[in-house]
Amino acid sequence: MKFNKYFYGDLPLDMAANDENPRWVLNQNCVDAIIENVVTTEPYTLSINQLGNEDLVKSLLQIDVLQLHGDKLGMNVPFFLEKDVKSLKMLSGKVANDIFSILSGCQNSIKDIIGHIDNGFHSELNIYHLLCAYIFDGLMFDFLEQNNLVETTNIHKSGLDYLVVLYEDNAELDKYSNQLLCSYNCLIVNEHGFVSFGDSNGNRNDFYRYYCQKDLNQLPKKQIDISTYSKEDLIDNFEKLVFGEYVEEQFIQIYEHFGYCKDRKIIVPVYDGIAFQQAKVLYEFILDKIKNPLVDTLNLISKTDLSAISHGINSKCIANEIYHIIFGEVNEMLVNSGLAANPPYYEGEGRYLKSFERK
Numbered sequence: 001m002k003f004n005k006y007f008y009g010d011l012p013l014d015m016a017a018n019d020e021n022p023r024w025v026l027n028q029n030c031v032d033a034i035i036e037n038v039v040t041t042e043p044y045t046l047s048i049n050q051l052g053n054e055d056l057v058k059s060l061l062q063i064d065v066l067q068l069h070g071d072k073l074g075m076n077v078p079f080f081l082e083k084d085v086k087s088l089k090m091l092s093g094k095v096a097n098d099i100f101s102i103l104s105g106c107q108n109s110i111k112d113i114i115g116h117i118d119n120g121f122h123s124e125l126n127i128y129h130l131l132c133a134y135i136f137d138g139l140m141f142d143f144l145e146q147n148n149l150v151e152t153t154n155i156h157k158s159g160l161d162y163l164v165v166l167y168e169d170n171a172e173l174d175k176y177s178n179q180l181l182c183s184y185n186c187l188i189v190n191e192h193g194f195v196s197f198g199d200s201n202g203n204r205n206d207f208y209r210y211y212c213q214k215d216l217n218q219l220p221k222k223q224i225d226i227s228t229y230s231k232e233d234l235i236d237n238f239e240k241l242v243f244g245e246y247v248e249e250q251f252i253q254i255y256e257h258f259g260y261c262k263d264r265k266i267i268v269p270v271y272d273g274i275a276f277q278q279a280k281v282l283y284e285f286i287l288d289k290i291k292n293p294l295v296d297t298l299n300l301i302s303k304t305d306l307s308a309i310s311h312g313i314n315s316k317c318i319a320n321e322i323y324h325i326i327f328g329e330v331n332e333m334l335v336n337s338g339l340a341a342n343p344p345y346y347e348g349e350g351r352y353l354k355s356f357e358r359k
Contacts, residue, residue, distance in 0.1 A: 001036040002169035003079075004177055006200070008320070009153065009162035013187075013211035019059035020158040026065070027216050030056055035065075035166065039079060043311045044072040064156055065164055075311040078318045079166040080173055087304045088176055091322055095297040096329035099290045100337075103330070106289070107339050113282045121269045128341040129269060129355045130279040132334060133197035136327035137184040139283045141320075143291070149298045150323060151316040165321050180328030181335065181343070181351065185209060191359040193235050194260065198343050198352025205349060206258060207234065224257050238356060242270055259354060268354045276359055298322065 005026045015021040025031070030053050037051055048057050048071070057073070060066040067076035080088065103110065114126045144150040155161050167177040178201040185208040187194045196206045203209050203220075210226065213219045226234065229251075237251040238260065255261035260268050301322060302315040309315070334340040343351040 001032060001040075003032050003035055004167045004169055004174075006165045006167070006177070007162055008165070010160060011162040012160070013208075013215065015215060017215075019062045020156075020160070021215070022063040022065070022162065022164055023212065023215050025056075025059045025063050026164070028056055028059075031060070034060065035075075035079075038066065038073055038075055039081060039307060039311075043074040044069045046073045047071050048073065062157060063164070064154070065166075075308065075313065077164045077166060078308050078313055078321050079168075080176070080321075081168045081307050082170045082173060084306050085172045085176075087306050088173075088322075088325065091297060091300065091304065092176070092325045092329055095293050096326050096333070098293045099326070099330050100333040102289050103286065103334065104337060104339065106286075109285065110282060110339070113278055113285060116278050117271075117275045119269055119271070119275065122341075124339065125269060125341040125353070126275075127339060128335070128343070128353060129195075129197060129271065130275065131282060132181060132327075132331040132340050133184050133195075134271075134276070134279050135283045135286075136331065137182065137197070137324075139280070140287075140327070141323070143287065144294075144298070144319070144323060147295070149295060149316065150320045151314055152320060154317075163317065163320065176325050176328075178350070180325065181331040182324045182328030183352075186357075187211070187231060187235075188357070189232050189235050191357070192239065193231075193357060194238070194258075194354070195357050196352045196354045199350045201350035202346070202348045204352055205346070206352075206354065207231075210258075224254065226254055229254070238266075239358070241266055242356070242358070260356065266356070268356055270356045270358065272358045294323075294326065297326070 007022065017024045019025055034051050034053065034057060038046060048054055051057050064076050066073050110127065111123050114123050114130065117126050141150065141152055145152050153161050154163050167173050179199055181199055183198055183200045185196045185206060187207040194207045196204055203213060237247050238255060240247050252261060252264055260266065298319045301318050306318065308318050335342045341353065343353045345351045
């Protein structure tokens with residue numbers, strides 16, 4: 001088996017290559033074989049010395065991907081196998097359709113609320129960034145966490161706060177992971193910075209992905225080197241452009257390379273306090289309409305036969321990913337209906353659109 005690995009939360013970029021860096025640990029050659037042994041064996045029957053690479057197993061324990069009950073191993077993060085597809089369809093399919101139907105039925109109100117944002121971009125693009133991304137992948141998570149339905153935080157031994165989710169590399173499961181519009185990537189400093197939102201079907205030409213690839217020494221040869229510039233300098237100089245101030249040519253070249261500028265002009269939406277105020281209005285408008293079917297679905301997770309349940313994984317941690325699947329499916333419907341903008345596909349990078357946030 002091969003596994004696709006996803007990270008959420010406060011996981012710094014430019015981390016050292018050691019066993020406190022989950023990206024580095026999970027990128028090691030024998031990791032998939034170890035995880036396969038654990039997930040295909042009855043939970044908590046294998047010992048560390050039965051897996052053949054004790055150091056790597058201990059690294060997986062260090063980042064809390066594996067856990068011990070006594071001296072026996074089990075998984076410690078949400079994971080999904082091919083045999084889980086039926087349960088995933090049951091959990092996500094109906095509620096996603098129900099939510100889309102509700103939103104489609106009030107699309108005129110949605111357009112009217114977003115129409116108060118005067119940033120030079122059409123409402124479909126603003127709906128994509130503010131409803132599909134900021135609300136569904138932000139404000140709604142806050143609501144679910146406040147109501148004790150999802151777990152969005154996990155403090156590790158390193159002191160870092162992040163979540164890991166694993167999917168078996170399988171065509172059916174890929175529809176629920178890499179191919180859905182539910183991936184919100186941000187290079188943010190002091191609530192200002194570069195954002196892209198789309199699927200996970202490749203490596204985007206974007207700032208956040210640049211640093212992730214740099215972490216693993218996987219930068220493509222065509223990629224420019226921005227390592228001599230601080231993240232603060234990259235963000236601060238872009239803000240100068242927002243306010244019409246002069247910016248040195250080397251920064252312009254970087255912004256044009258990453259697709260935020262063309263001919264020295266910004267070509268992505270810039271969202272400020274006014275835009276986020278309208279997003280909050282939209283969130284409050286739709287919340288009462290969609291929360292009941294969503295809450296009912298997430299409460300079913302502990303009653304399913306998902307593989308992760310058999311390992312004792314907290315259903316609220318699993319709910320975090322199930323919600324990603326649900327809102328990702330809703331986003332696909334919003335895009336296909338024309339209510340939200342349709343992100344372009346880039347070979348080897350997937351589908352995504354970019355923006356700049358100034359909260």
